[in-house]
Amino acid sequence: MPIRALDRRRLLHALGLGGAALACGRASAAVEGAAGAPITQGYASSRVGQVYYRMIRPAPGQQGLKTPLLCLHAGPGSSRNYLDLMPRMATDRWVIAADTPGYGLSQRPATPSTIADFAQAASAVVDALGLGRIDVLGNHTSTATALELARMRPGLVRRIVLNSALMYTPQERAERKAAQIANATRDLSAAVDTIPARWRAFRQATAHQSEEQSWGRFWEVYRDPTHQDWGFVASYDYDFAATLAQTRAPVLILNPQDVLHDITARAAGKGPDVRIAELPWPGGTFDLHVDAVTQVIRAFLDT
Template identity: 35%
Template sequence: MITRRLFAGGLASASFLALTSPARALPETACPAVRRMYLDSAFGQLHLRVATPDNSAGAAPPLVLLHQTALSGRMFDQFLPVMATDRIVIAVDTPGYGESDRPAERPTLAGYGDAMLDALVGKFGPKLDVLGYHTGAAIAADLASRRAEVDRVVLVSMPYFDETRRTDLLAQVGRPLSAEGEYSEDGSHLVSMWKGSFGSRADGQSLDDVARLVAEKQRAGIYGGWALHSALENDLAPTLSAIEEPVLVIAPHDGLQEQSRAAAALIPGAKIEELPEVAYGLFDAIPDRLAETVRAFLSR
């Protein structure tokens, strides 16, 4: 069952399912307000969360945040305003996730990225920095290898797998979609989803946080594995080797730590930041520290 496997632990060893959103109040210091907007894209309306500094004149290039499957830009709620003190920061809902329209057919990895970047450059361009997390990191890496509009790149928990592992993971997400068998009439599939989220929660995460997380996972329904499927179809080694822009790879102590290290080794001149003290939910658990690290890299 795709829904159960994706959202209840089937890919937990790859860190795709360790989705966390621990409770944390925003910092006491003044942060830009986050506003919502929609842009037209190749796949319909694209939903954004945007934080703009009080004085954005002469600010650094905008930073685009690309989320993990099968969540949305909501996963950056704590990080977004903290990061936006000296630049515009945009959290995008990947087409088919959150509040962005779903494509009629599953896009390729490049298709997802191009649809988002084309819309964003039209509004915020001509140069954008990009940060991607998990599936979002795969999209960010692909864009950096092909698109001149991408300036600097941050890859967090990079899903870089060899062919054997990709084949194994694709077997779990690559079969035809059907609502029949994906859901149980008594709702027991939600119990598996709950247990997967509750079991990987970060310190301080409340039951309400877990409930919101499980609700977010359900938004894409039986299409929730699409972006992950598109990422796994690609051998990312040539993509990573082709990146010429400055790259920072952040490797928290999660199920993709070794994969992140391997990816960094393939990218010419890439820098790597190890976070051994934090695993999942880092954008909620340490947004201030993470913003400091990312800002220092982007400002070089």
């Protein structure tokens, strides 16, 4: 599917909006979620720069509110990936979705970050909002961030939901890191030349979404193509298995039938309270199958 002139205009418009939001330092306008729920936006300061977040906060005075949920996205990508999940989870709790530093509308650090840096940035968002206790949801690369946040601040994190688990062996982590670095594109012109092929592949993988939805999420992934591998490299440097084994908070691991299924299955019995939920679909967990996965997440968090 070629990139049409209209698509290019949308790209320029989106990049312009992103630049304006970063320049403002703090955003307060409301945008619409998948079910029409108002989503407010903001920034928090962290040691690696400004961290952007989206949030739905229940009406003041609402009774019976449950523990707030912090959602961390896969990388590359952004909090936009949770626009379908957020309003469904926010009927009885705060839901916050933050952009990892270097992705989405968060500031890109001058040098590559570690998982500890990402966890500190997530912690800064929580503190900026004055939240004393949270549940956290991680997805692929950010599953490491979720565990690290719980390790750094065990009194903050009550329960953890992970979409897949990075249960690589040390050798696998080293091999994947080397391959990621070797295949990275550092020349912007060369990276731009790959966009048509990347869009065709992305659109095929997200055929269940409207073209408009796919287009918006595609540019969240390829917003900064010469640095998009930083999150992957950080996750390969992180000893996920060792941290999981020491995590005291209850952990639910979602295991869809995707490329990480067999790796994720290794997490069975590897922590004090680790549960694995086998999911029958290969993808679309937080959009195509959002109603089903919302029920699974609620059943775990609300007990």
